[in-house]
Amino acid sequence: MSVRRLAEASIQPASFAFNKAFTSQAKTWIKKYPKGREQSAVIPLLMLAQEQDGWVTKAAIEHVADMLGMPYIRALEVATFYTQFQLKPVGTRAHIQVCGTTPCMLRGSEELMDVCRSKIHHDQFHTNEAGTLSWEEVECLGACVNAPMVMIFKDTYEDLTPERLAEIIDLFEAGKGDKVAPGPQTGRFLSAPLTGFTALKDEKSVLKTTRDKEAKASAKAAKAAAVAPAAAAPAAAPQPAPVAAVAEKPKAAPAKKADAPAKPSLEDKNRPAGIAKPAAVDDLKLISGVGPKIEGTLHELGIFTFAQVASWKKAEREWVDGYLSFHGRIERDDWVKQAKALAKGGVAEYIRVFGKKPV
Numbered sequence: 001m002s003v004r005r006l007a008e009a010s011i012q013p014a015s016f017a018f019n020k021a022f023t024s025q026a027k028t029w030i031k032k033y034p035k036g037r038e039q040s041a042v043i044p045l046l047m048l049a050q051e052q053d054g055w056v057t058k059a060a061i062e063h064v065a066d067m068l069g070m071p072y073i074r075a076l077e078v079a080t081f082y083t084q085f086q087l088k089p090v091g092t093r094a095h096i097q098v099c100g101t102t103p104c105m106l107r108g109s110e111e112l113m114d115v116c117r118s119k120i121h122h123d124q125f126h127t128n129e130a131g132t133l134s135w136e137e138v139e140c141l142g143a144c145v146n147a148p149m150v151m152i153f154k155d156t157y158e159d160l161t162p163e164r165l166a167e168i169i170d171l172f173e174a175g176k177g178d179k180v181a182p183g184p185q186t187g188r189f190l191s192a193p194l195t196g197f198t199a200l201k202d203e204k205s206v207l208k209t210t211r212d213k214e215a216k217a218s219a220k221a222a223k224a225a226a227v228a229p230a231a232a233a234p235a236a237a238p239q240p241a242p243v244a245a246v247a248e249k250p251k252a253a254p255a256k257k258a259d260a261p262a263k264p265s266l267e268d269k270n271r272p273a274g275i276a277k278p279a280a281v282d283d284l285k286l287i288s289g290v291g292p293k294i295e296g297t298l299h300e301l302g303i304f305t306f307a308q309v310a311s312w313k314k315a316e317r318e319w320v321d322g323y324l325s326f327h328g329r330i331e332r333d334d335w336v337k338q339a340k341a342l343a344k345g346g347v348a349e350y351i352r353v354f355g356k357k358p359v
Contacts, residue, residue, distance in 0.1 A: 004080045006058050007088040016059035021355045022048050026067065039070045042078050046085060054095075055086040083138070088125055091133040094172035096120070097151040100137040103144040111162045112148055113137060119169050132173055145191045146184055154357070155182035178346035181283045189292075263323055270319040272312055274302015282306045286342055286350070286358040289333040294324065309339035 006012070018026055029044045042064060049060035056079050065075035079085045086095065098104075098112050116135035120128050124136040141151050146158035150165065157168060157180070164185050171180050188194055264271070282305045284295045301323075303309065312320070312335075321330045341353040350358050 004083070004087060006076075006080070007055075009058075011089065012058050014059065016049065016053070016057055016063045018048065018063075019052060021351075022052050024355075030068070039068045039074070042068055042070065042075055043082070046075070046079055050085060054092060055089050089127060089131070089134075090125075091120075091127050091131065091135075093132040093175060094134075094152050094169065094177060096133070096135040096169070097138040097141070098135060099139070099141045099147070099149050099151075101140040101144075104141075104148040107147040108160075108162070109148040112150060112160060112165050115162045115165050115169070119166060133169065143191065146188075152177070157182055157185060159184040159186040159188060161185075178283065178286070178342070179280055181285075263325070264319050268319055270315040271323075272301070272303065272308065272316040272320060275304060275308070276302070277304055282342070284309070286347070287333075287335055287338045288359055289326075289329055289335065297324065306339040306343035309335055310343050312336055 026041075026045050026048055029041045029048075030038050033040045045064045045067065046056055046061070049064060050056050053060065061075045061079050062072050065072050068075075080087065096116055098109055098116060100109050100113070113135075120126075120133045120135050125134065127134045138151070141149055141156055143149055143156060143158050148160050149156055149158040150160065151157075152168075152172065157165075160168075168180050168185075171177055183190070186194070189197075277299070281299075284290050284298055284303070284306070285292065287306075287309065290298070298304075301320075317330050317336070320326075321328060324330075337353070338350070338358075341350045342358070345352070347357060
């Protein structure tokens with residue numbers, strides 16, 4: 001068991017206080033626990049303190065203890081026990097956690113640590129000269145099939161080579177960490193085989209089959225519900241048809257259900273202008289409502305950057321919404337506002353505008 005101590009007093013700040021956004025989150029966490037059990041929120045509150053300042057200071061530990069009405073020593077015990085809490089300053093732009101468990105070690109994690117030693121600092125838990133980068137070796141990060149891998153803050157970067165990790169470190173050092181897509185760095189889909197899918201290869205067919213089954217089950221249930229009341233009611237005695245009924249006009253056939261609107265034409269004047277794929281492609285998945293499949297469709301339309309989405313006018317948004325069959329989702333999720341924040345200042349600006357990280 002490793003001994004974990006607080007950073008030396010000379011670098012400890014004199015005080016700590018949550019900012020407005022984190023104060024709101026802290027109160028939400030405390031409310032999750034019954035009255036008299038508020039101290040159970042100590043771990044999430046310490047994590048919020050670390051997210052705000054980058055590391056857990058002595059002042060932050062005492063502030064959290066005061067909020068929860070617990071002795072300082074109890075909060076200190078928690079902070080020094082769990083290795084997820086950084087007790088010394090870490091890199092302001094990236095703290096790189098390199099997985100050193102067996103699968104990653106067998107796949108070359110030692111070489112990744114050598115990259116960190118050469119580009120950041122020879123020893124763990126030390127920042128580079130600029131204070132922007134730091135690193136440490138950790139245990140399993142939970143994606144062994146994609147070994148070797150690292151975690152930078154809350155994101156994982158998998159299937160790494162020493163060369164690719166060096167590139168990622170340089171991008172974070174340059175303040176362009178939001179340009180690096182998390183996950184596998186080899187193009188594989190999540191944890192699918194490196195050679196490609198061996199089952200469920202056609203995503204559209206899988207979804208269509210599932211939806212067809214759901215539609216049939218729903219129709220069957222509706223039919224059963226319609227038949228049940230009629231079967232329960234006693235049969236009425238036959239009545240002679242009134243004479244006037246002979247002169248009645250036949251009832252009009254029920255109107256045919258309107259077909260779903262067709263996708264707008266690719267030649268439509270309201271289609272947003274596309275561009276050739278640039279060298280640096282923005283991670284459009286940071287926009288709430290955009291997943292890997294939607295991002296691929298946007299790329300097919302020539303949409304590669306946040307700035308393009310941020311510039312869409314109403315008619316262009318309606319065209320994209322119709323093309324994606326979103327039924328107003330682009331307006332509800334306010335893609336334009338999200339894209340403007342991401343284009344202006346990346347994830348940091350998004351957090352400033354929305355009070356949370358992109359989901």
